Amino acid sequence: MNNGKNDFTSLGKKLEELKELFVVGGKIIPGIEKLVDFMTEIGPLLVNINNSIEESNAKIPKATDHIVDVTSATELATTEILDLIDAISSNTFELTHTFNDALSKEGEIKEILTELALLVTDNSEAKELVEKLSEKLVLEKAKAKTTEALDKILMDATNIAIALQVQDITTQQLAAVNHLILSVQKKLSSLMFDFSDDEVKQVDNSKGVVVPEEGNFDMNASFHNQVSSQDDIDKMIIESNNTSQDDIDKLFG
Amino acid sequence: MSLKFLVVDDSITMRRIVANSLKGLGYSELLEAGDGKEAMDVLNANRDITFVITDWNMPNVSGLELVKGIRAHATYNKVPILMVTTRGVKEDIMEALAAKVNNYVVKPFTPAILKEKIEQIMASQ
Structure with a gap:
């Protein structure tokens, strides 16, 4: 008899606990529903983010390829400019040498004319011709201006060559940018791996871009005074x- | 004194500019290397090199490692070294000096600066 009473008491307690559970459940269910709604909404968003990361990741090799192309193109152009500078310098040296030779010959002609003038002192026509001929010798007068102009050409050529050091400096800056881009790519790849169950897609590195290692370039390289x-x-x-x-x-x- | 130079730089442009500047200064004997490793090979094959001009940032073996390698070498540890680099912060300069470079030139340089530094180094030898 007592056992039956105890059973009823126990059943009453269990029902009470069940009732409390229903009350709590009633309170929690709207929260869970909101969480499910949120997950339903966030799911496509996460897929979009993943696709966007994948797309950006796929564009990175193109960007690094372009940077490598720019570096190669500037190096080629710089080499061509240096070839031209060498040719200008060489021609200017040759011109200076030719001018100095002509100047030396003009000096010899002047000496001959001076001797000739002494021989024709009693021949006024011949004397006049010698004087006219002497007036035609103008290289000595042009020496200062010509030398100055030739020196300036050489100086300008040297200054252009000095300015071309910018190519090395920009190459280092571009290498630093490439290094940063490839670091971003690594991070994006790891994000894709976190989001997706699929294997991370291997990025096409068609041009075999050499990843610039830190230490091969100076991140702070600049062309200052x-x-x-x-x-x-x-x-x-x-x-x-x-x-x-x-x-x-x-x-x- | 006649000098035989080794110009070390991974940039073809820079090697050419340094070489042209040296030729303009009357130095005609020079060899070139594209990084520190190649430079050590050139040094080993040409024991008559009397002056090294090196960049810092290079692949394989950097200019700083090259300086340390030269200074640790039994045969050519006394060869004068001029570092020509874009790195201009104090820590870098101190690090290069600690590695025993003889002088330090920051890019972009002029032939006049190069001449001044070479003469300073040679006068102190």
């Missing part, structure tokens, strides 16, 4: 001569 920069560096070197090895070691931790 060479004189002030070198002056600053010279000062640092002078200072470093007064710096102990301990001070240098401290700089590198």
